[in-house]
Amino acid sequence: MRLTPAFAAALMTLAAGTAAKAEEGMWTFDNFPIARANQTLGTSIDQAWLDRVRLSSVKFGGCSAGIVSGEGLVMTNNHCVSSCVANLSTQAVNYAETGFAPRAREDELKCPGGSAEILTEISDVTARMHAAGEGLDGQAFTRARDAEAGRIEQEACAGDASFRCQVVSLYRGGQFKLYKFRRYTDVRLAWAPEDRAATFGGDLDNFSFPRFAIDAAFIRLYENGQPVATPTHFTWKSDKPVEGTPVFVSGSPGSTQRLLTQDQLMTVRDVVLPLDQLIASELRGRMIRFSEESEENAFIAMDPLSSVENTYKRGRGRMAALTDPAFMAGRAEAEADFRRRVAANAALAAQVGDPWGDLAAIQPVMRELYPAMALLEGGTGVGTTGAGGGSQLFSWARTLVRGAQEREKPSAERLPEYADSRLAAVQSSLFAERPVYPSLEQLRLEWWLSKTREWLTVDDPRVRALLGRESPEGLSERLVEGTSLADPAVRRALWEGGLAAIEASDDPMIKYLLSIQDETRAVRADWEARVEAPTSRASERLAAARFAAYGESVYPDATGTLRLTYGKIEGSDVPGQRWGAFTTFGGLWDRATGAPPFDVAPKLLAAKDRIDPDTVMNMAVSSDTIGGSSGSPVVTAAGEIVGANFDSTVLTQRNAYGYDRNVNRSVIVTTAAVTAALRDVYGMERLVEEMGVE
Amino acid sequence: MRLTPAFAAALMTLAAGTAAKAEEGMWTFDNFPIARANQTLGTSIDQAWLDRVRLSSVKFGGCSAGIVSGEGLVMTNNHCVSSCVANLSTQAVNYAETGFAPRAREDELKCPGGSAEILTEISDVTARMHAAGEGLDGQAFTRARDAEAGRIEQEACAGDASFRCQVVSLYRGGQFKLYKFRRYTDVRLAWAPEDRAATFGGDLDNFSFPRFAIDAAFIRLYENGQPVATPTHFTWKSDKPVEGTPVFVSGSPGSTQRLLTQDQLMTVRDVVLPLDQLIASELRGRMIRFSEESEENAFIAMDPLSSVENTYKRGRGRMAALTDPAFMAGRAEAEADFRRRVAANAALAAQVGDPWGDLAAIQPVMRELYPAMALLEGGTGVGTTGAGGGSQLFSWARTLVRGAQEREKPSAERLPEYADSRLAAVQSSLFAERPVYPSLEQLRLEWWLSKTREWLTVDDPRVRALLGRESPEGLSERLVEGTSLADPAVRRALWEGGLAAIEASDDPMIKYLLSIQDETRAVRADWEARVEAPTSRASERLAAARFAAYGESVYPDATGTLRLTYGKIEGSDVPGQRWGAFTTFGGLWDRATGAPPFDVAPKLLAAKDRIDPDTVMNMAVSSDTIGGSSGSPVVTAAGEIVGANFDSTVLTQRNAYGYDRNVNRSVIVTTAAVTAALRDVYGMERLVEEMGVE
Known part of the structure; x- marks a missing residue:
């Protein structure tokens, strides 16, 4: 489609203001700009696609995750399960050191205090919330609003422990929505790699790219002692990713302050x-x-x-x-x-x-x-x-x-x-x-x-x-x-x-x-x-x-609730960030010095000859991101999961205050790398098969 | 003297700009505004007074100090001798814990690597220095200037180890002066209190007032194994200080950045x-x-x-x-x-x-x-x-x-x-x-x-x-x-x-x-x-x-070289700083909780009954100040020493970038407190007598 000059000029004006630019925005699922995303990326997603992605997305603690099989299996980052791993470990039996690779499903271990949630329903409660604060000031205002939120939540969810309701403030109070979640409190650790395989480069490589980290892990949702049936889930894709592929990232970014004065x-x-x-x-x-x-x-x-x-x-x-x-x-x-x-x-x-x-x-x-x-x-x-x-x-x-x-x-x-x-x-x-x-x-x-x-x-x-x-x-x-x-x-x-x-x-x-x-x-x-x-x-x-100045083309600040962002698999070419889109296992072997934190985890190192050195390990993606997106499934327009977001670059931290497409990059662990790790390093063919990979 | 309205208006204009306000300025001794200081304070100091103060002022490491007897005795802060004390101590014989109170002069101990200097001569070398950099850029400029400074210093001081010469850049290169110092490399510790007596309140009370710290110590200048004769020195005044008294502080403030853009x-x-x-x-x-x-x-x-x-x-x-x-x-x-x-x-x-x-x-x-x-x-x-x-x-x-x-x-x-x-x-x-x-x-x-x-x-x-x-x-x-x-x-x-x-x-x-x-x-x-x-x-x-815009009424940024400032003994009454000018030993006993760092040093505590609780311990002074002034003698217009500067308040740290008389306060340990400590706590009557106190 060619733009008329007038329309192009209007877009330029928008871009200079606070309206969202192409690929900008951590959108709520009930206000996702489907047409704009399809136009920008050349895709053709629709409402059914959105629903499937939402129902396959999981919130796990402060992290995000994605369902990858019909039997409650969920991929997230290793750093999202690290406190679970620590809680299950002792100095003698230290899963952070050895990895956690249960032979059978029965050996999966419950994460103490862990819970997972899936967003099932969104409804508008703006009018009730605004009315509750009407005419009030100071603490009375705060308390009246809080009380109304509690009432709304209680009305919608009381008596059913398998749901949780939450009134969410969006646009810094411009809208209030009631989010209803299906809640699972029996979450078990299904696989975690050796910690060093997930944290190669430690704090020094954290918030940077190129990166060489298998920062992935699996949990499984249980209910009544049985794995939860999850017919709606992402399709695991273990192939080599392709630069330029349009992708969507679904997760719960923590907090941005873009609307601050x-x-x-x-x-x-x-x-x-x-x-x-x-x-x-x-x-x-x-x-x-x-x-x-x-x-x-x-x-x-x-x-x-x-x-x-x-x-x-x-x-x-x-x-x-x-x-x-x-x-x-x-x-x-x-x-x-x-x-x-x-x-x-x-x-x-x-x-x-x-x-x-x-x-x-x-x-x-x-x-x-x-x-x-x-x-x-x-x-x-x-x-x-x-x-x-x-x-x-x-x-x-x-x-x-x-x-x-x-x-x-x-x-x-x-x-x-x-x-x-x-x-x-x-x-x-x-x-x-x-x-x-x-x-x-x-x-x-x-x-x-x-x-x-x-x-x-x-x-x-x-x-x-x-x-x-x-x-x-x-x-x-x-x-x-x-x-x-x-x-x-x-x-x-x-x-x-x-x-x-x-x-x-x-x-x-x-x-x-x-x-x-x-x-x-x-x-x-x-x-x-x-x-x-x-x-x-x-x-x-x-x-x-x-809203009056920019219409509906604005998105709310991140607030730890489910959002969808979009972009492409893409490298970076700005000062301080010049690199291609991919890293490989071969790059890991090159970067390793043997001195912590640049030492390769022992089991991973022992599998060196079994892994194709050209297998893509991590990749960069241009979608809008902020901390809390950790573990977010990265999916294609076909609903295939190609990776999990586990980081972004230091320069990307400016995203907290304002979007800058030139520097904004998420760092993703690929499903290709996870497949290799499961199959060639940790003996977890069981899970690979469960996800339907041949 | 009453001001004419026109003159008063002119002063107002000055005050709004970067010309020095009354009491503002860390002045060099060769450009001290004698008339203005006398007018502001109601004193009548003259060039002879300035010379005596300069020759009684000592630079000791990064600190300042003042000569207080004819036999080379010098008062500074305890924190200025703390590395000397640490170097002379072992875990078994720990002078920081016990204090250092030598019975006889022969027991005074040399501070390893310690040296002290007195500024004897100032001459202008601006023309030579500016000529050396003429037409040069980049590193060539820096090196040519450095080389010329080295030559000037060498010409003026070579061959006489008892002098040190230093080319000093003032007004960020507006002037260059050659400073010639009499240098002493045998500096001995003559007295130090228990460390806790000097640091009561520790880091928590540091940079604050009211304060209860005997942060004073004595060193002595030696040459050829004998104490140096110092006929020019301050007169020790052990009386109770009086609020509002005009005082001058002579020392080497480290560094300010007031002239930065x-x-x-x-x-x-x-x-x-x-x-x-x-x-x-x-x-x-x-x-x-x-x-x-x-x-x-x-x-x-x-x-x-x-x-x-x-x-x-x-x-x-x-x-x-x-x-x-x-x-x-x-x-x-x-x-x-x-x-x-x-x-x-x-x-x-x-x-x-x-x-x-x-x-x-x-x-x-x-x-x-x-x-x-x-x-x-x-x-x-x-x-x-x-x-x-x-x-x-x-x-x-x-x-x-x-x-x-x-x-x-x-x-x-x-x-x-x-x-x-x-x-x-x-x-x-x-x-x-x-x-x-x-x-x-x-x-x-x-x-x-x-x-x-x-x-x-x-x-x-x-x-x-x-x-x-x-x-x-x-x-x-x-x-x-x-x-x-x-x-x-x-x-x-x-x-x-x-x-x-x-x-x-x-x-x-x-x-x-x-x-x-x-x-x-x-x-x-x-x-x-x-x-x-x-x-x-x-x-x-x-x-x-x-210089063109404000004339000679400007003073250079502090550069670690000798300066004279002036002000009054005065409390503070601005938000975050409301207190009178003095603290007393009685206040110390009240503030002590027994838990570090609010524990009174044992020897000091043991002397509680011998010390008049109304003896002034510390005081606040309004003279312009910055770090490095530590140990600076605080003297009256009569040339009497009434204390040593040992700190300033946290709010005063803005002084690095711009003077604000309202908040600017130095914290002083009084000679009255030091006299009591020497006589009533540490058995150092010997030094009290040497300073001519009855």
């Missing part, structure tokens, strides 16, 4: 990322040294350290974007275009008011409140920090104490995470059997207490409440040594005993969490009233203005 | 500080964990950890300034005023050209080259990182290898730090007997290698040269275990053996440093040619424009 972005650049990154860097230093102290410590810290390094490196990519003058000039121009469009429409301008100015006025407050909110409560939606520094024991105690206090109230008056509609998920996570390593728990708590004291300053009343006359070293040791919460039975008894059991408990961790509730809840209330609520209100006006 | 400041904000801070934070984490592993490690890491924490906290204050919208708006307005003044004068504008634009054009290059320069060479003048990560063994090897290579050439063609005029200082530092702790050396090297690999990326050819096929862990261990450079005799033999000895050496650290010279020298050459030289040239035009 310039002033909001400056707060992220100046306050949020520096705090998060600086304290993460110190934690990393403590963990590295901890790992070096003994083999036991190395085993304990392996997965947590990777996780800290991953978050930290992602943050570095984001800081680089926010401090890149050219990139930021593009963002500023997009905002200017938006404001010009609104100003050019007098009625719209009058109706919208000045949400930019309102958001600017919130920033000094947010800058002031962010450290306390991030360190004492977490969950600000912009940063990555949180109370307890990642201590599992602390986190359980917090859930027990707050859960008990909140359950004394009617559902609508509770903190939203304890609304009736969410208690099932809280419980299944709380009761799961997981190993606890006191030495690491203590390290995390000590670090968190000392960083909180440092950032809020020693004379802050919240810090006084946190520490009393104790030191971070002494207090963390006392709490970790004295608590019994590592025992799931203890946790269950305390949960079921309610507030009376909590208040009667002698457990020092429980007593500690009880003692800091006033101060920490006040921090959250202050944040909700002075930052969250006014931000939501202004953002909703901004969203309305955006 | 907006574009240059953005580079510091976006690239320099983030790199420095992020990697320092990880080093801190590694060191904290290292310290916790054993008592021996705690002893080893004590001083280095404090030093890392101090630099890191200073950096946080600076990041806060550069990300403070109000503060940065003030800086932008000052630059706009400057540019308007230049633009308003056609002749000046034509002569000056566009140095702002020229500096802006350098920034993308600087942003690109900074990580390699900072990590592989250091000494960029803006950051705090450096090659070897602070490993003493690495640093010695580097001096030995480069010194040998450079001494093969004529002085004018060498790297400037190895010019003939500077070899004496290089040697005395290299030959000094200092303890070396292999475990800490290995930690530092490993950290540096791994951070360099991370920031430059694993495939960078410089990183390949640095690591070969080794890992940071393995390489650092091999080098530290194999080297003999801890032995000063080995270092001396290698230095004296010249290039032949270096090339014949089997020492792995020497061989390693030899092997990385090509790559690391290339990084420096590139930086000098593409960043340093064009920056110098543009900055000099900017300096000329500044």
Whole structure:
């Protein structure tokens, strides 16, 4: 089809503004631009194709995954099962080291606390949600909205534990949708490679390409002790992928901030990322040294350290974007275009008011409140920090104490995470059997207490409440040594005993969490009233203005819910990123030095002669992406799965704030490589056959 | 004196621009605004007073100090002698723990590698220096300037080891002065308190007020085995200080960047500080964990950890300034005023050209080259990182290898730090007997290698040269275990053996440093040619424009050379800093919790009943300040010493980029507190009497 000049000019105008460019956008399944995608890619997908892809897509923890057989078999990344692997391992039987390759299906092992979900239904609840907040301000606004969401969820899902309902805010409050998920809580590990086969190059090669990592693993959905029948699934394709092939990536990207105003972005650049990154860097230093102290410590810290390094490196990519003058000039121009469009429409301008100015006025407050909110409560939606520094024991105690206090109230008056509609998920996570390593728990708590004291300053009343006359070293040791919460039975008894059991408990961790509730809840209330609520209100006006200015050709920021993106298998040719689309096993053998993290995993190395060195290992794809897409199935227009997304490049981290097709690349582990690994390395022909490969 | 309205208006205009405000400025002694200071403070100092203060002021390492008796006794901060104390201590005889209180003068101990200097003469060499660079560009420019400085220094000081000469660049190249110093290389520790008495509150109270720290110590200058006669010295004043008293602070503030353009400041904000801070934070984490592993490690890491924490906290204050919208708006307005003044004068504008634009054009290059320069060479003048990560063994090897290579050439063609005029200082530092702790050396090297690999990326050819096929862990261990450079005799033999000895050496650290010279020298050459030289040239035009626009009422950026500042004893009353001018021993007893770092040092605690609780311990002073002023004598218009500067507040760190009288406060340990400590705690009446106190 040839474009008329006028239509081409209109497209150019769109491209300069905030309307989505070709291949841009993490689209919801109920607003996917089918025509535009088909036109851009030369494909012909339709609604039936979309439905099949959605029903074959799985959310697994913070990751994505895809169903690949009729018997509940699901592919995701190895790094998405790494905490499952760690939880199933001991230093003696360490599946991270050996890989996990069960001879028979009966040997598949349940992931403690694991759950998987498939999105079955989407409905619009915008009107109800907007009405709930009408005329309210501050914390009253936040709480009314939260309560309404809880009610909607409860109405739609109550009484059926095999479903979960969630009210999803899209376009920063511009729309609210009810998502209904089929939920599976018996998820078993079906195969994982040796960790080093999945992490070759370690932190150094992370967020980069060329890449040589079999970052894939399989889980299986079970129900009533049997594998779940999954007639709707992707078709496994083990052939060599072809450059230029159109592909779609279906998964749950975590969070983007593309709709933030310039002033909001400056707060992220100046306050949020520096705090998060600086304290993460110190934690990393403590963990590295901890790992070096003994083999036991190395085993304990392996997965947590990777996780800290991953978050930290992602943050570095984001800081680089926010401090890149050219990139930021593009963002500023997009905002200017938006404001010009609104100003050019007098009625719209009058109706919208000045949400930019309102958001600017919130920033000094947010800058002031962010450290306390991030360190004492977490969950600000912009940063990555949180109370307890990642201590599992602390986190359980917090859930027990707050859960008990909140359950004394009617559902609508509770903190939203304890609304009736969410208690099932809280419980299944709380009761799961997981190993606890006191030495690491203590390290995390000590670090968190000392960083909180440092950032809020020693004379802050919240810090006084946190520490009393104790030191971070002494207090963390006392709490970790004295608590019994590592025992799931203890946790269950305390949960079921309610507030009376909590208040009667002698457990020092429980007593500690009880003692800091006033101060920490006040921090959250202050944040909700002075930052969250006014931000939501202004953002909703901004969203309305955006729809008016750009029509339906806009997509919402990522929020950890299912999205579909599209692009091509393609290399990159910009400064700092010049490479072809593929890597091969041959490239792996070349890159290996033998010194960690550039050592090839032993079983993989032993299979060297059995693997065709030209087999494609990893590939780059141009579809719009952000963290959380890990494990997302990469599928063709024919519904064949050709890989799983496991990473993107450091430069791509700018995607959090704005799409740039030139640098945006996802990194994919190919089904070709996984087939070779299953068949030639790990003796898992069983799974290959199950997926219908000859 | 009452101001006429016109004169007052003129002052207002000045205040809005970059001319110095009342009390602003770290002035050189040959351009001190005597009249203005007298007018502002109501004092009547004169040239003779200035000369006496200059000749009583001492530079000691990176610190400042003041002569307080006729027998070479000098007061500085305890943290300025902490590495001397560490070098003289063992885990068994640990002066940091016990304090150092020699019964008799004969028991004073020489600080290894310590030297002290007094500024005796200043002369102008601007014309010679500017002529040397005339018509040159890039590295040729840098080298010609360096060579001329070496020649000037050599002509003025050659042959007399008791003097050191240094060409000082002021106003970023606007002026060059030759500073001549009387130099003392036998500096002995005369008294130091228990470390905790000087560091009460540790890192948490560092860079803050109210403060309760006896951060003072005494050294003594020796020559030919005898104390040096110092007839010119300050008068010790042990009385209670009085709020509002005018005071002068004489010392060598390290470095400010007030004359940087907006574009240059953005580079510091976006690239320099983030790199420095992020990697320092990880080093801190590694060191904290290292310290916790054993008592021996705690002893080893004590001083280095404090030093890392101090630099890191200073950096946080600076990041806060550069990300403070109000503060940065003030800086932008000052630059706009400057540019308007230049633009308003056609002749000046034509002569000056566009140095702002020229500096802006350098920034993308600087942003690109900074990580390699900072990590592989250091000494960029803006950051705090450096090659070897602070490993003493690495640093010695580097001096030995480069010194040998450079001494093969004529002085004018060498790297400037190895010019003939500077070899004496290089040697005395290299030959000094200092303890070396292999475990800490290995930690530092490993950290540096791994951070360099991370920031430059694993495939960078410089990183390949640095690591070969080794890992940071393995390489650092091999080098530290194999080297003999801890032995000063080995270092001396290698230095004296010249290039032949270096090339014949089997020492792995020497061989390693030899092997990385090509790559690391290339990084420096590139930086000098593409960043340093064009920056110098543009900055000099900017300096000329500044003199033309604002006259002589401007002062140069701090450069680690002697300056005089003035202000008053005064509290603070701005958000985040509301307190009176003084703290007392009574306040210390109140603040102590017993848990480190809020535990009172044992000897100090034991003396509690002997000390008047109303004795003023620390005080705040409004004079312009920046790091490096540590130990600076605080003196009255009568030439009495009333304290030693030992800190400033976190908010004051903005002083690096622009003066703000409202928040700018130095933190001073009073002579009243030191007198009480000497007399009532440490049994040092001997020194009190020597200073003439009854």
